[in-house]
Amino acid sequence: MTNVLITIQYDGTGYSGWQRQPHKKTVQGEIEKALSKLCKQPIKINGTSRTDAGVHAYGQAASFAGDFEIPVERIKLAVNGLLPKDIYILSVEEVNDDFHARFSAKGKTYQYKIICTHERDVFLRNYYYNIDKDLNVSAMREAAKCFIGTQDFATFMSSGSKVYNTVRTIYSLDIIEEELDTKVKSIKEKVVTIEITGDSFLYNMVRIISRTLVEVGLEKLKPEDIPFIIKAKKRSLARLIAPPGGLYLNKVYFDETEIKERII
Amino acid sequence: MTNVLITIQYDGTGYSGWQRQPHKKTVQGEIEKALSKLCKQPIKINGTSRTDAGVHAYGQAASFAGDFEIPVERIKLAVNGLLPKDIYILSVEEVNDDFHARFSAKGKTYQYKIICTHERDVFLRNYYYNIDKDLNVSAMREAAKCFIGTQDFATFMSSGSKVYNTVRTIYSLDIIEEELDTKVKSIKEKVVTIEITGDSFLYNMVRIISRTLVEVGLEKLKPEDIPFIIKAKKRSLARLIAPPGGLYLNKVYFDETEIKERII
Numbered sequence: 347m348t349n350v351l352i353t354i355q356y357d358g359t360g361y362s363g364w365q366r367q368p369h370k371k372t373v374q375g376e377i378e379k380a381l382s383k384l385c386k387q388p389i390k391i392n393g394t395s396r397t398d399a400g401v402h403a404y405g406q407a408a409s410f411a412g413d414f415e416i417p418v419e420r421i422k423l424a425v426n427g428l429l430p431k432d433i434y435i436l437s438v439e440e441v442n443d444d445f446h447a448r449f450s451a452k453g454k455t456y457q458y459k460i461i462c463t464h465e466r467d468v469f470l471r472n473y474y475y476n477i478d479k480d481l482n483v484s485a486m487r488e489a490a491k492c493f494i495g496t497q498d499f500a501t502f503m504s505s506g507s508k509v510y511n512t513v514r515t516i517y518s519l520d521i522i523e524e525e526l527d528t529k530v531k532s533i534k535e536k537v538v539t540i541e542i543t544g545d546s547f548l549y550n551m552v553r554i555i556s557r558t559l560v561e562v563g564l565e566k567l568k569p570e571d572i573p574f575i576i577k578a579k580k581r582s583l584a585r586l587i588a589p590p591g592g593l594y595l596n597k598v599y600f601d602e603t604e605i606k607e608r609i610i
Numbered sequence: 611m612t613n614v615l616i617t618i619q620y621d622g623t624g625y626s627g628w629q630r631q632p633h634k635k636t637v638q639g640e641i642e643k644a645l646s647k648l649c650k651q652p653i654k655i656n657g658t659s660r661t662d663a664g665v666h667a668y669g670q671a672a673s674f675a676g677d678f679e680i681p682v683e684r685i686k687l688a689v690n691g692l693l694p695k696d697i698y699i700l701s702v703e704e705v706n707d708d709f710h711a712r713f714s715a716k717g718k719t720y721q722y723k724i725i726c727t728h729e730r731d732v733f734l735r736n737y738y739y740n741i742d743k744d745l746n747v748s749a750m751r752e753a754a755k756c757f758i759g760t761q762d763f764a765t766f767m768s769s770g771s772k773v774y775n776t777v778r779t780i781y782s783l784d785i786i787e788e789e790l791d792t793k794v795k796s797i798k799e800k801v802v803t804i805e806i807t808g809d810s811f812l813y814n815m816v817r818i819i820s821r822t823l824v825e826v827g828l829e830k831l832k833p834e835d836i837p838f839i840i841k842a843k844k845r846s847l848a849r850l851i852a853p854p855g856g857l858y859l860n861k862v863y864f865d866e867t868e869i870k871e872r873i874i
Contacts, residue, residue, distance in 0.1 A: 431730070432732050
C-alpha cells in the first residue's frame, strides 16, 4: 500500500463544494475520477476541509492509499492532464501509512477577501465580497484581537452541524489592507483580507466571523461588542454570513512547529 | 429621439461572443434584454466591436436610440440591476443624433495577456494565455515595431470575413513585461501584455498578431521575418491564433486627439 498526500488548488465557482455527492459536480468527485482512471482502480480521497459551494482553495490537502503501478513522482503531471482546468494538483508526495489528511491536520489558514467599491468589477465577482461602502479597518483590527485564543465559538457555527464540542483555538487573525488596481475607470480600490489561522473550524465559522468583522468595519457593531457576542454562545447574535466566493483555504499544517512560526 | 452611448465591461468567459444570435447567450443579447425591459420598448444596440466568444472587455462601446421615459442619468444604476453579474455598464451618456458607436469610432486599444508559467494558476485560466516557456521580450519588442503604420494586414485576417480592403493603421504596439504574484507556491510569474492601438482591426487580427509575436518570443520566428510575413499577404505564413481568453477590448476612441495623445 502506498499512502499519498496531495495539495490542491481550485476555483470553487463551478462546483457544489468539495464533498462527493451523487449527480453533482464536486471537487472531490472530479479528483477521484481522475485518480481512479490513472491508478486503474477506484480511489477514494480524504480531504482536510469540506469546503462549501463557491469556496476556493490555494492549498487544500487530501490523502489516499492504494496499490497502484504508477510511480508517485509521475502522478502530478498525469493527473493534472486529466483534471478540469479549474482544479490543479500542486504537489504529490508519499507519506507514512498512518497519515490521514483530515485527522493528521494540526491547523489551517483561511483568507477572506473583501473589496470596497461602488463600481462592480466583473472579473472579481466570484472572488471577492463586494461592499459598496468603506470599511473602518482599525476598528476591525481591534475586534479581531478578541477572537484570538482557545474559546467556545458556538456563536459562529451554522446549524446543521453535528459537532458538540464547539471549543476551538484561533492562533492568529490579521486584517490586511491593500490597494487593488481595478480596470473599472482605472481606479484603485481598497481590498481588505481577513487572514485566520486556527486548529480547526466549526461549520461556516470563518464566513460568520468575517461577516461579523464586516459589521464592525461598517460601524454597525463596536469592537467592544465582540467579547459579549462570543460569550453569549448564540448564533442569533451573529446571524449574518459572508458569501462563499470571498473565502479561500490557504494552507493546511501537518507540523506543529510550522503553525508556531506563524503565530510569532 | 434620444441617442445614447454606453461603455461596457464584461467577462466574456460565459458568452458566445458579443453579437446577438438566436438561442445563444451573447453580451449584446443580454444588454438588449435589460435595456428593452427598462425602456419598455424593444431596444437594439450597435456595438463598436463584435468580440468573439471568450474575449473580454474593459471598455466596449455601444449606442442606441429611442423615445423612452427614463432619464438618461438614471439608466446606469437601473440597467446594472437587471444585468447578469458578468456584464457591467460603466457609463451612460447622451450623444448627438448622428453618433453611432461603430461608425463614429476613430480607433481602439486591445490588450492581449500572456502568463509564462509551468504551474497552472486555476484562477487565471480564462484570463491569460498560459505558456509554459519563457518569452524573449526584447525580440518581441523588435518584432512589434514592424507592425506600426498603415499597411496591408491581409496575412493577419481569419477567413470568413467579408472585408475586401485589408489596409489598416496600427498607431502603437507595446510589449509590457510585469511580474504577477500568483498563489501557486507563492511564486512570481512573468506576465507579458501586448497592447495594440489602431484605427480598426480585421477579423481575428489582434489574436493572430499576438500569436505571431509569441512565436518570436519563443524564438521560432526572428524579428526580421516579420516584414516579409506582412508583405506576403498570406494567412499561411501566420496560421496560428492566440486563444480568446487572453484578449481584452480596452478602449474605444471617438476623438482623434485622444488617439494622437496615445501615439506620442
